[in-house]
Amino acid sequence: MLAGCGTVTAPLLLLDAASMYFRAFFGVPDTLTAPDGTPVNAVRGFTDMVARVLTDRRPSRVVACLDLDWRPAFRVKALPSYKTHRLAGGGPPGAEIVPDRLAVQVPILLDVLAAAGIATAGATGYEADDVIGTLVATEDTDPVEVVSGDRDLLQVVREKPTPVRVVYIGRGLAKAEVMGPAEVAAKYGLPVKRAGELYAELAMLRGDPSDGLPGVPGVGEKTAASVVSKFDSWAELQGAVTDTSDRR
Numbered sequence: 001m002l003a004g005c006g007t008v009t010a011p012l013l014l015l016d017a018a019s020m021y022f023r024a025f026f027g028v029p030d031t032l033t034a035p036d037g038t039p040v041n042a043v044r045g046f047t048d049m050v051a052r053v054l055t056d057r058r059p060s061r062v063v064a065c066l067d068l069d070w071r072p073a074f075r076v077k078a079l080p081s082y083k084t085h086r087l088a089g090g091g092p093p094g095a096e097i098v099p100d101r102l103a104v105q106v107p108i109l110l111d112v113l114a115a116a117g118i119a120t121a122g123a124t125g126y127e128a129d130d131v132i133g134t135l136v137a138t139e140d141t142d143p144v145e146v147v148s149g150d151r152d153l154l155q156v157v158r159e160k161p162t163p164v165r166v167v168y169i170g171r172g173l174a175k176a177e178v179m180g181p182a183e184v185a186a187k188y189g190l191p192v193k194r195a196g197e198l199y200a201e202l203a204m205l206r207g208d209p210s211d212g213l214p215g216v217p218g219v220g221e222k223t224a225a226s227v228v229s230k231f232d233s234w235a236e237l238q239g240a241v242t243d244t245s246d247r248r
Helices: 017-027 041-057 073-078 106-115 128-138 151-156 181-188 195-206 221-228 234-242
Strands: 012-016 061-065 119-121 144-148 164-168 177-179
Touching (some): 012 128, 017 041, 017 106, 017 128, 041 144, 151 164, 177 181, 181 195, 195 234
Parallel strands (some): 144 164
16 A cells, blocks of 8 residues: 555545556556557556556545646747757657557547546646646645656645645656655755745756756755755745855
């Protein structure tokens, strides 16, 4: 069983669908096929993961969140290097590298979710991360649990107004970690009070090669944690960087 988050009320469960089915695809042999030869290894692995999570977490509501744009224009405008290493050469402009044997399974996965009565949510021009962040920000009734293998989502953890936890499956579902503010703070050397927000600031300084984010040259994770912990906001940190007075 996955560790509990210490709440009594059943949570709203948000699934980072793409994160889960990519892991399922690479975790289950693609020799698993339908009678017509269509590969269904991602379908099988994803379905098993969802069933396990539903059994273990026992949510009140479930939403599978989708990438309707894996590389949004507003992010590319802000940072042209964003996910450039994932662009598919020779394909349509802006297309992501997705194995052919996975691409054919995505419509099947969506059919499975619909047949199971699991709601899906996506927004044109946005990633699943954006959808998850929006649903977290607007939820004021139930605790929220986010299932993902993406560390970026650690920034949404909080205690109030409703607790938010990330069920992090980066090392696989069997080794899932339930991360709240205390766990994020302990893992990354951050104050508990603003652990989620500070993780996002840490990531900006550290960078993230998996997303093409360069970070600040010479600043690693520990240095980034130390720096962001000294300020009450990102704006205050930026002000200190540009402050040329002797007060720094």
